[in-house]
Amino acid sequence: MFMHNKRLQYTVRVSEPNPHLATMMLEQFGGADGELAAAMRYFTQGLGEDDAGRKDLLLDIATEELSHLEVIGSIVAMLNKGVKAQLSEAAKNEVELYRMIGASGSSAKGALLFGGGPALCDSAGVPWTAAYIDSRGEPTADLRSNIAAEARAKIVYERLIAITDDPGIKDALGFLMTREVAHQKSFEKALYAIENNFPTGKLPAIEKYANIYVNTSQGEGDMEGPWNSGDQWQRIDDLAETMPIDGGDGTATVGLDSDDTKVAAQLAARTMSDPTSDPRTGVDLGAGPGAGLTSDGDQGGAADIDDAVAMADKMTVK
Structure with a gap:
């Protein structure tokens, strides 16, 4: 009340x-x-x-x-x-x-x-x-x-x-x-006041992953500190060599019954792309100065932003 x-x-x-x-x-x-x-x-x-x-x-x-x-x-x-x-x-x-x-x-x-x-x-x-x-x-x-x-x-x-x-x-x-x-x-x-309040919830963390730090943002500005280095952490820098982290092949799979397998194959065949083709598109048909490379050849482009402004001024209807 x-x-x-x-x-x-x-x-x-x-x-x-x-x-x-x-x-x-x-x-x-x-x-x-x-x-x-x-x-x-x-x-x-x-x-x-x-x-x-x-x-x-x-x-x-x-x-x-x-x-x-x-x-x-x-x-x-x-x-x-x-x-x-x-x-x-x-x-x-x-x-x-x-x-x-x-x-x-x-x-x-x-x-x-x-x-x-x-x-x-x-x-x-x-x-x-x-x-x-x-x-x-x-x-x-x-x-x-x-x-x-x-x-x-x-x-x-x-x-x-x-x-x-x-x-x-x-x-x-x-x-x-x-x-x-x-x-x-x-x-x-x-x-x-709650004993064992970390990690949250009931289930414990999986031990082999709990102490890993994955350095996924690399290059200038990389830093080390207590959040990613020291005895507490197993730091991973070479992602190509260590991923997938579970030791598997890194693919996604699902078990399908025979009917689903057949339909999935039909869908894949119907929507398959042809990587050897170079189709003529609407971009090609409407390309003007500054469009860059198209199927018909180089239509030209601006060297920098000042050049782009100059080209736009020439095309402006007075």
Whole structure:
């Protein structure tokens, strides 16, 4: 059961309206790393949790995230107070109202339909979606995801703090940013309270593959460090000699019954290409200056981008 306390968890003091800043604040209202997404992520995890300690933790933080949603929503509403009143009362002429909406950085939909109130969307106007929730029902995976979510939210708050000089807003955002740090610490403790929490899940890793580092991006910029070198790692640099890594032939096969084998052979025969052919194509028929080599021979091409511009200018109809 929920009960709403009319006092905010943290006092909101906004010096003056600023619809453009309100739009930016929506990122933490209905955005992917915002407070609504956090609340829904932790609520759904908590409701499905069997461990009493983690269930209590998740529902505590989920409920607090709703109070943070209220703080952010209140900031958005206060920042939009002026434009809401002007639009509602038609206190300005048409040109001034158009200019006000355009200068705010908010969409006409946000200004007209939501009347200056916080909409469940991000700063680009993208509606909130449950697709933001990435829970898997496995605490060792979900807690790591929660830790990352809190870290991402902290970074967004840092950037919002950087774009406002309003001391009251800075103060409130600093509180919300700090709560992300506290939640991250709680999730870390909960994760490491689980014995053998890595790797995630129940099944152990296959030992012969668990310590291999595959150096697949090679050339200038190759680096060595504790993530790919040392006693912990068996590093593979010569991919041609070591792949396929399982020692097989590296092909994909499937067992088909006789009917499927016959139909598959018919399909392969019908769609077979002829590598010895050099068919005349639509490109050949429509080729003009600069098309490069075609079946009819070299049609020419530009030596560089300046040459291409010069050729285009010659072909332009005056």
